[in-house]
Amino acid sequence: MGNFGIKIMTETDSFHTSELGLKMTALKIPFPNPKTNYISVPGASGNIDLSEVFGRVLYEDRSNVTFEFVLRGNFDLWEVVTFRIATMIHGKKCKVIVDNDLSHYYVCRLSVDRSKSKRSVGTITLSGTAESFKYDIYNTAEEWLWDTFDFEEGVLREYNEITVNEYNKELVLIGGIMPQVPVFTVKNVNELKLTYAGRTYDMPEDGTYRFPAIVVAENDITLSFTGTGIVTINYRGAYL
Template structure:
């Protein structure tokens, strides 16, 4: 895979540690299912989506395998360095073929698969069910890593709300999230969603539990002000 690798908490496995990735696996999460057996009846009652959506387990069986052949001393140094950096810890992982997103993992150096004699190092562990956008909607986009073919651009930083710009569409990202609204220069500013109106007439930060971004959400504003909407897209 040449220089292909992963970035763990800002450290790249090839450019910073000299590790050549040979293979990796980030499985999809298993859905959380819930079946109730009913005596005297065929089949089961399926309660897997009783909360209105399917939920997921963590991603198990996450593995990253690397090779560092020809220098046993360097292998010892690299193994110790990466173990000190991530062994058993929660970390953010960016894979080079998906630079717009990161995974939240808990990784360890897998001693059963890490062998000095053949110069291999294997990291294994789990990851949260969803991968996340590198940038939240309140941050400036990193254009060097943005995927112009598959990426979703969300620009909700310091949006001017006035009579000419009163509607806002929030693009969903599969995982339901409650966005945070930061208001400046508010003048009788109000937000309406799903038939309910929320007062944002004072500068400050607001969260409304009834406004959940999962699919696309359309918000309507009256009054004026500058609004920043903060949430982070998340995907399987």
């Protein structure tokens, strides 16, 4: 754990904090606050709660996200390292992968917090916000790399070029909290159709299809196929 830290990726840069001689000493990634909507009714006790009027709980961004580091070795380099980090990430949107959770990333907007960074003790603090959910490193159409997969808590979703025929007609899509509409890419099709929640959808020719009524959210869903073809299903798991 000597090089424990985070990997940060912006549109132009990608680096691990250990490459700058930093060791992470603390991190805080709070859960997002739910968006609530209460309406006061004159002359009545209590309120009308419309927080789940759209059928699910919605969330604010995660606020007060912080990553605290100490400079290993020469504190004289503190100003140089601080300036370098600020140049690469200050105020920018970035992806962050924490070393103890390599299967997921957060989408953050971080800045160097000078008020919490102290040259005298070689500390540097990054602070900012993050999107409500953390995301799987790989989407369901990509091949997982086993060296980053968490065999104890990880959820494997891999739906790449699945052969649909008379022996393989059903497929379970694993949920992941944030609702998403999967994208279906099909080839070598012959009267290929899928059924979900009592409704059937045609995929008559090779190409890409998206059906807004098919949503993968907190619960797993089961798709049933008829006909034949090769199907790739693309969405990305997301969690609190």
